[in-house]
Amino acid sequence: MSGFLQNTFNGLVGGAFYALLALGLAVIFGMLRVVNFAHGAFYMLGAFGAYVLLAEAGVPFWAALVIMPLALGLLGMVLERAVIHRLTRLDPLYNFLLTFGLTLILQDLVKSRYGVQSSPYATPTELSGSVDFGLFDFPTYRVFILGFTVLLCGAVWWVLGRTRIGMVVRAATERPELTRAFGIDVGKWVTPVFGFGIALAGLAGVLAAPMRAVNPLMGADLIIVVFAVVVIGGLGSIFGSVAAGFGIGLIQAWGEAYLSDFPIVSQTVVFVVMAAVLLWRPAGLFGREEAPA
Amino acid sequence: MLRIENLSAWYGEAQVLREVSLDVAAGEVVTLVGRNGAGKSTLLRCVMGLHPGQRGTVTLDGTELTRLPAYKRARLGLGWVPDDRGAYATLSVTENLTLPPRVGPDPWPLERVYEAFPALYSRRDSAATMLSGGEQQMLALARVLRMGARLLLCDEPTEGLSPLLVQQVGDLLREAKKHGVTVLLVEQNLHFATGVADRHYLLAEGRIAEAMDNSEVRSRERELLAYLGI
Numbered sequence: 001m002s003g004f005l006q007n008t009f010n011g012l013v014g015g016a017f018y019a020l021l022a023l024g025l026a027v028i029f030g031m032l033r034v035v036n037f038a039h040g041a042f043y044m045l046g047a048f049g050a051y052v053l054l055a056e057a058g059v060p061f062w063a064a065l066v067i068m069p070l071a072l073g074l075l076g077m078v079l080e081r082a083v084i085h086r087l088t089r090l091d092p093l094y095n096f097l098l099t100f101g102l103t104l105i106l107q108d109l110v111k112s113r114y115g116v117q118s119s120p121y122a123t124p125t126e127l128s129g130s131v132d133f134g135l136f137d138f139p140t141y142r143v144f145i146l147g148f149t150v151l152l153c154g155a156v157w158w159v160l161g162r163t164r165i166g167m168v169v170r171a172a173t174e175r176p177e178l179t180r181a182f183g184i185d186v187g188k189w190v191t192p193v194f195g196f197g198i199a200l201a202g203l204a205g206v207l208a209a210p211m212r213a214v215n216p217l218m219g220a221d222l223i224i225v226v227f228a229v230v231v232i233g234g235l236g237s238i239f240g241s242v243a244a245g246f247g248i249g250l251i252q253a254w255g256e257a258y259l260s261d262f263p264i265v266s267q268t269v270v271f272v273v274m275a276a277v278l279l280w281r282p283a284g285l286f287g288r289e290e291a292p293a
Numbered sequence: 294m295l296r297i298e299n300l301s302a303w304y305g306e307a308q309v310l311r312e313v314s315l316d317v318a319a320g321e322v323v324t325l326v327g328r329n330g331a332g333k334s335t336l337l338r339c340v341m342g343l344h345p346g347q348r349g350t351v352t353l354d355g356t357e358l359t360r361l362p363a364y365k366r367a368r369l370g371l372g373w374v375p376d377d378r379g380a381y382a383t384l385s386v387t388e389n390l391t392l393p394p395r396v397g398p399d400p401w402p403l404e405r406v407y408e409a410f411p412a413l414y415s416r417r418d419s420a421a422t423m424l425s426g427g428e429q430q431m432l433a434l435a436r437v438l439r440m441g442a443r444l445l446l447c448d449e450p451t452e453g454l455s456p457l458l459v460q461q462v463g464d465l466l467r468e469a470k471k472h473g474v475t476v477l478l479v480e481q482n483l484h485f486a487t488g489v490a491d492r493h494y495l496l497a498e499g500r501i502a503e504a505m506d507n508s509e510v511r512s513r514e515r516e517l518l519a520y521l522g523i
Contacts, residue, residue, distance in 0.1 A: 167384060167392060170383040170384060171388075174382060174383050175381065177363070178373075178381075179392070180342075180362065181343060181363045181367055181375070182440075185364045288382060
């Protein structure tokens with residue numbers, strides 16, 4: 001029993017990263033119709049930024065948790081203005097290729113400076129040790145990640161669901177042209193929303209630094225699964241991306257724990273789930289068929 | 294109030310409007326009738342600023358709209374009632390009503406909207422796409438009245454509605470007109486059109502073929518219906 005609970009807890013923590021990344025991809029896709037392949041690279045930059053800030057300037061984890069999302073969000077906004085928005089009128093494939101190219105550039109820039117080996121990042125002392133849950137112990141840092149992510153997703157959910165800004169973003173995401181006809185400058189929201197999505201990826205990266213290997217390819221390994229998560233949840237669906245993120249985290253953790261004798265199965269279970277979901281609901285679990293513009 | 298001069302529009306290579314000119318005076322209700330594909334909806338989209346391939350000028354009370362994006366046109370008082378009713382699935386009924394900013398001198402308060410549309414009030418927290426077709430049409434009209442739009446652009450507001458609901462839409466447009474709201478209406482239902490409108494334009498192959506008043510439409514109803522293929 002305690003083993004199962006521990007696996008479940010680990011699954012939720014892994015899912016928390018998927019949820020944060022998928023949430024950012026979902027808001028970006030919803031508003032810009034851009035599939036941001038570079039999302040994993042920004043996650044990597046978040047982790048690497050935290051590492052560099054600590055190693056070279058002594059900036060602690062908590063400060064990095066604020067600085068990196070802000071800095072990367074700003075970089076995202078600059079990129080959106082400078083290049084991405086020039087391509088949004090064209091076939092979505094162009095921005096997919098652009099962000100893919102961006103990923104390679106960002107990865108190689110980091111690689112050329114820091115090499116491909118993983119860099120260690122110490123868990124902040126306030127969050128070291130473990131929490132006793134009676135049946136099992138669990139590292140404090142992981143408990144923190146889970147709580148922090150759930151709160152953050154809840155806050156985003158609240159802003160999108162309960163505020164005027166959220167209402168405008170939902171309307172502009174669902175039907176951009178119609179929303180313009182109702183007096184709303186949809187274009188004004190595009191850049192901040194892109195920046196916000198990138199900031200979430202950066203935040204996930206900082207959170208990952210103490211528990212995952214910090215290296216230039218950490219985002220590339222993750223992004224494929226995150227794309228599967230987004231597809232399962234329903235492209236552009238905020239709730240779907242978060243729910244599917246945690247769900248896939250759980251499935252992966254259980255698969256690794258209970259199907260470890262069948263590595264082929266445990267490594268591919270996410271994609272099997274994706275294929276099954278797509279056969280059953282082509283728009284994803286919480287996605288809607290594209291509405292007319 | 295609204296002046297359209299030499300408006301031409303294209304879908305790719307195909308020209309759908311050819312040098313259309315027309316005027317709508319403040320407080321008037323004017324309909325555009327014509328066969329499917331005559332360019333009626335395209336004309337409304339051009340006025341709203343939603344059709345990229347166009348040439349000519351559109352002015353509202355002397356302000357040239359031609360280069361303004363749709364959201365700025367809406368803020369000058371244009372109210373968009375699209376043919377698909379424009380209900381948002383991710384917004385509640387109340388949010389659908391309060392999404393547009395107030396743009397005119399006489400926006401309806403939400404309480405007044407709900408008084409006039411009790412069916413919307415009872416479903417105020419539901420997703421707007423859960424409403425019936427008739428209720429969605431009422432929502433679309435209520436939304437532009439709450440905005441306080443001065444010129445409503447209505448694309449076939451009676452399409453697919455029961456006779457009772459058609460009558461309600463008519464009452465609503467007459468009520469709006471009484472308060473000085475101007476309406477440019479695309480309509481196939483001639484009986485309805487003569488009941489609410491002051492004048493009519495017949496659009497054929499992207500041109501204004503005829504301008505008619507109510508008595509002319511009534512006396513030629515059979516001929517017009519045959520022409521429209523209804």
